Structures are given as C-alpha cells and as structure tokens.
Amino acid sequence: MKTFIFSVVVALTSWSAPFPVSGTSMMTDPEEGRFLEPHGFRLKTTNLKWTVVPDEKASIFQTFRFAPTNGQTAQLTVRKDDLGQQKNLEVYAKKWMREYPQYGFEILTTKNMQIGGGDGLLIDLVHRGKNQQIRQLVLHKNKKVVILTCLDDISKFRSTVSDCNQMMTSFSWK
Incomplete structure (x- = not known):
C-alpha cells in the first residue's frame, strides 16, 4: 500500500x-494553451513546433501570435473582439469581408461550421500582390469573437495549413 x-x-x-x-x-x-484561459478560450500547439512570439504591431485588439520554431515565415495570430451591435457572426464577418478586395485580397471560399462549442466561419483568402495565402477562422460564443488567422507564402501554404488546422480544431471556449 x-x-x-x-x-x-x-x-x-x-x-x-x-x-x-x-x-x-x-x-x-x-503548448497546452492554458495561458489563454483567462481570456475565455484554449488553443493547443501540442506536438507542433510552434510557439508564442511577441507581436510587434500595436493594436487596439488583444492579439497573440504563434510562429514555427524553425524560423519559417508562417504565422498564426489569435485576436479577441466583441460581437458589438451585430446580431450574429455572419453579420459581423460580412461587415469587414466587404473591405477585403480594397486591400488586395481575393476571397476563395467561406464555410459555416460548429467548433469548440460555438459558431464558426472559415474564410480562405489569397493576396496575389504579396504572394500570401490566408485562412481565417472566426469563432463566436456569447457576444465574444476570436479570430484565428493563418498566414504564409502561397508556395508554402499547403504544408503550413495542416499545422494551422490542428491548432484551429484544438480551439475550445472555456
């Protein structure tokens, strides 16, 4: 005994x-994503070679940035926001999706989904002028919004998006 x-x-x-x-x-x-729990969610990078890095850009939004530990150009940012006056996630997202073409982005596809205990909207974009491809996952629950943005060069995006998808699907609301 x-x-x-x-x-x-x-x-x-x-x-x-x-x-x-x-x-x-x-x-x-x-890697466990628990340090994000005070913000109302969790995101894991377990078994991926990604880590939290300082975000050099000043923003009015609370933002966290992840990057591969091998020095690649890829990044995944996590941004918190409030739904505000919009009635639902779709209205919230469409408000700023209309502006994407003005900044050189082409929307490839959008898809509604349920993930991490809330509503989600997946948006795939490309910016041919900057040779970048982006996957955004906009998540919503109880008037809170979290936007996960995966970014890399178009030529490398196919391998990067696999890691980003693993992180995105590990998202859960607290």
Missing part, C-alpha cells in the same frame, strides 16, 4: 512545476 501511495505522489508531482505557475508549469506552457 505504501508503494502504491508513493507511486501516485511521484506521478502527480512529476507534472508539477518547482514553483506554482512558474515558467515550467503546465499552467503557463504555451
């Missing part, structure tokens, strides 16, 4: 950090 209890204690403490919520804690491990 003592051996069993000792084994359980060792197993439990092997997951813990030397100090609560320290840099080696599962609570702050970017």
Whole structure:
C-alpha cells in the first residue's frame, strides 16, 4: 500500500512545476494553451513546433501570435473582439469581408461550421500582390469573437495549413 501511495505522489508531482505557475508549469506552457484561459478560450500547439512570439504591431485588439520554431515565415495570430451591435457572426464577418478586395485580397471560399462549442466561419483568402495565402477562422460564443488567422507564402501554404488546422480544431471556449 505504501508503494502504491508513493507511486501516485511521484506521478502527480512529476507534472508539477518547482514553483506554482512558474515558467515550467503546465499552467503557463504555451503548448497546452492554458495561458489563454483567462481570456475565455484554449488553443493547443501540442506536438507542433510552434510557439508564442511577441507581436510587434500595436493594436487596439488583444492579439497573440504563434510562429514555427524553425524560423519559417508562417504565422498564426489569435485576436479577441466583441460581437458589438451585430446580431450574429455572419453579420459581423460580412461587415469587414466587404473591405477585403480594397486591400488586395481575393476571397476563395467561406464555410459555416460548429467548433469548440460555438459558431464558426472559415474564410480562405489569397493576396496575389504579396504572394500570401490566408485562412481565417472566426469563432463566436456569447457576444465574444476570436479570430484565428493563418498566414504564409502561397508556395508554402499547403504544408503550413495542416499545422494551422490542428491548432484551429484544438480551439475550445472555456
């Protein structure tokens, strides 16, 4: 019995950090996505070679940026917003989708879906002038909106989108 209890204690403490919520804690491990829970959601990068990086762009929106650890040009940004006065996700998204062509974007496809316990709208775009392809997933629940944007060069996008899809499908509302 003592051996069993000792084994359980060792197993439990092997997951813990030397100090609560320290840099080696599962609570702050970017791969687990728990550090996003205070913002109302979770996003995992487990088994992917992506990490959170500083976002150099100033924004009025709360934004998190992920990039591959191997230095590739790909990135996935996560932005929080409120639904505001719009009645639903579709009205919210159409409001700014109308502006995409003005900035050189061509919308390839859109698809409504359910993901992570809420409504979602998947948008695939291309910017031929910048040679970039983008996949956006706009998620909505309880007047909150999270926009996941995957971006890479058109020639590399096919491999990048696989990692982005894994992160996007790991999204869950808290």
